[in-house]
Amino acid sequence: MFVSPPGEHGDRLHKCPAQVRQHVLDLPALGAPLDQAGSARYPLVALDDIAWFARHMFDHWQSWGARDLAVIGDSLTGEEIAAAFARVTGTPSRYAPMPYDELRAAVPGFSHDYAAMFRFFADRDLYARDRDIALLRRLHPGLLTFEDWLHRTGWTG
Template identity: 35%
Template sequence: MSWWHKHAQLISCDEATFNAWCGVEKKSDINDHLLAKGRKVRALVRDPHAAAAQILLPAGVEIVQGDINDPASLEATMQNVYGVFSVQPHSDDEAHQGKGVADVAQAVGIQHFVYTSIGSAEELFRRRVNVGKWEIEQHIRKLGLPATILRPAGFMDSFTHPLYGVSGDTLAIPIKPDTAYPLIAVDDIGAFAAFAFDSPDDYLGRVIELVGDTPTPPQIATAITRATGRHISYVHISIETVRQQNAELARACDFINESGFKADIAALRKLHPGLMNFETWLEKKGKAQFEAINRSKHG
């Protein structure tokens, strides 16, 4: 789920320059896709000397020091750029930050604002799940920003994180064994954002639900087993156990278990033929991520 985002990002762009705020531990996938198309990327970071910022430099990203909570920083960074890519972490500050980014984008005349929300944002808002993202969507509409809104489902990449995915040799999640779990590779979110900037006539004004695959939890465990050579067992966690610790997460899982997320994967694949299913993601991205985490555990 996108409330698992740990770091806010802002990426702005024009024909010459794409501009980014990111406190990420690796290069942003949107950065990769924009750079691959010959764009220039500028990153607004709190600490330009931090490893998270320094890792962006070899790729050719311009680093600018600033703060996403400071409108003056945002305004300075957005000067003379074409568009903005914005996604905030799920936190108490989410709505404030997201609306603030949109306000500045409108003030400086940004021509294309790409916002990454969450799958089925309106329905989740009704269920009191990640309400900030729906509020930001509504604010973007109220401002009349020329925008594209991307609504990703759960992240395939989250399964490499012990807190959200595989811990040891177990995949213990509150998703029922027969539930089709809607997932998207983070890299594909970046691809769709880049498509939006490259083809504004096709993407401006659109809200796009992003799903690349819908495997069941046992299928996920089996696929990870094949890719990594480690036997991964799926264990279903009681939703009531989750509810005692995190009521919002439990409401989100209720929605998934009810097959609430909807997206037309076939139509998405026409737009993006390289859209990854779970096994393809494991082959191209996930296996290496699992191996890197395993190496870090064993020194």
């Protein structure tokens, strides 16, 4: 996605093609190549939640053994992300689909990895198919949704 907290990626935005900057600067807009139809879901997880699960697994290593734990906090479409942002921040926003060609132009050098990642998300809803959200919430009742994360961090784009 090309909407980031100030200071994280803003310094690179000026290097993006004009079409990509429009997706970002015709704001607030979430510019991401999720899919043109808007039905793909983007898996989201807060860094604090990743840290919580890592700590939990280290603290209970005997019961985890060689097993892994697939973590996710939320899974939203581009429209849902923009709507949640608007609800929490009070700032109207929209989802602006970003064609893969624009992604490749915006992120030269490793755009093929980004494009493959977003195509994977478009083809597979990780939240519904590959994650046991009930288990994750039993283990960590404070697992954040995207809206929870927005409230907690106070992020406004």
